[in-house]
Amino acid sequence: MPHIKTSGANLYYEQSGDGPDIVWIPGGDQRGREMRWQVEGFPDFRNTIHDPRGVGETGIIDQPPWTVKDMARDCAELIEAVCEPPVIVAGLSMGSMITQEVAINWPELVRIAIPMGTEAYASGFSREWMESEIRYRRNHGDLPPDFAMTHYGAFMYPSEVLGDEELWNKLKQVTSEAYEHRDGAMLDAQWQACCEFDTRDRLPGCKVPMHVIGFSQDMQAPPQLGREAAELAGDGHFHMLEGLGHLSLCGHKPEVVNAKIREIVAAYA
Numbered sequence: 001m002p003h004i005k006t007s008g009a010n011l012y013y014e015q016s017g018d019g020p021d022i023v024w025i026p027g028g029d030q031r032g033r034e035m036r037w038q039v040e041g042f043p044d045f046r047n048t049i050h051d052p053r054g055v056g057e058t059g060i061i062d063q064p065p066w067t068v069k070d071m072a073r074d075c076a077e078l079i080e081a082v083c084e085p086p087v088i089v090a091g092l093s094m095g096s097m098i099t100q101e102v103a104i105n106w107p108e109l110v111r112i113a114i115p116m117g118t119e120a121y122a123s124g125f126s127r128e129w130m131e132s133e134i135r136y137r138r139n140h141g142d143l144p145p146d147f148a149m150t151h152y153g154a155f156m157y158p159s160e161v162l163g164d165e166e167l168w169n170k171l172k173q174v175t176s177e178a179y180e181h182r183d184g185a186m187l188d189a190q191w192q193a194c195c196e197f198d199t200r201d202r203l204p205g206c207k208v209p210m211h212v213i214g215f216s217q218d219m220q221a222p223p224q225l226g227r228e229a230a231e232l233a234g235d236g237h238f239h240m241l242e243g244l245g246h247l248s249l250c251g252h253k254p255e256v257v258n259a260k261i262r263e264i265v266a267a268y269a
Contacts, residue, residue: 003059006077008070010059013050013078021083023048025075027093027117027247028190030178031056037254038090038261045088050078052098054186064189068094068197072101079109088265090114093220093246094190097197100229103208104199112268114261116213117246119225120232121198126221130191137184145180152179156247158217167252174251203232210236211264213257215244239264 004011014032022045024035032049039047051058052071062070075098079085089110091099096115103113119126136143143151153175154162161167203210210233214223223240230238239260241248249257 003057004078004081005061006074008060008062008066009053009074010061011050011053011074011078012057012059013048013082015046015048015082017043017045017047019045021046021048021079021085021087023075023079023083023087023089025050025089025091025095025098026052027095028194029055029182029187030093030095034174034178034250035092037249037251038258041254041258042262046083048078048083048087050075052094052190054183054190064185064192066189066193068097068193069101069105071193072098072105075102076106076109079106085109086111088112088114090116090261092116092249093118094194096221097194097199100199100203100206100210103210104202104206107206107208110208112265113208113210114213114264115210115226115229116249116257117215117218117221117226118212118229119221120200120203120229122195123225126225127195129220130195134188134191134195137188142182142184145176148179148182149176155219156245156250157252158243158245158248160243161245161252171251178250199229200232203229203236204234207234209268210234211239212236213239213241213260215246215248216240216242217244218246220246237264 026034096118099115212226212230214226230236
């Protein structure tokens with residue numbers, strides 16, 4: 001499988017399809033393959049996914065601590081090596097923070113930035129939740145797999161999923177694949193970077209079109225935080241998707257998210 005050596009990691013990536021370039025960036029402790037519903041929805045594009053440092057098959061060169069900008073540099077170097085910039089960059093959660101940093105620091109590589117479930121800095125409940133998880137893992141170790149599945153499932157999906165036994169039984173397989181077995185130290189490193197993330201003073205100077213997508217039932221990144229990030233951006237736009245949770249694009253309603261992304265991209269065709 002392909003790897004590329006960046007400044008700080010031996011980055012695992014996959015590329016498929018033919019057409020304009022889209023780079024998909026997953027959330028914290030998720031592998032690139034968790035964006036497979038988006039890749040499948042854009043067969044007329046060349047899709048690039050990768051495992052961010054700290055997860056999957058990506059090897060670590062620089063040991064933690066890291067910053068989100070460090071992970072964005074990995075992504076920028078991947079784009080330069082295997083894509084034809086400028087590209088569309090779309091990321092979720094931690095991947096949305098990476099998307100912001102790529103657009104701010106390497107604007108020549110980005111045609112459109114699409115951060116989903118995002119914020120300009122970690123604050124309030126979102127930050128306290130990550131910090132409490134970091135403390136728990138440092139003091140007590142990893143969560144039991146069955147607890148991890150239900151714990152993260154509640155943060156991934158809206159009440160529509162949690163209240164429908166058939167739908168939950170289908171989607172909990174996605175949750176278990178992504179979250180039952182996690183490397184606590186690497187998770188700490190990723191989430192510590194997210195806790196320290198702050199683009200408030202730099203977003204106004206970013207002229208890359210920044211299309212923020214928020215989800216009305218997002219518990220991890222409440223949509224008003226995404227709206228604030230869009231309002232700060234030099235060319236910011238905000239889109240609300242009703243009835244979706246933080247990770248509804250993973251198996252729940254990916255077609256709704258994909259349709260909105262297509263609408264955004266079509267405006268710049």
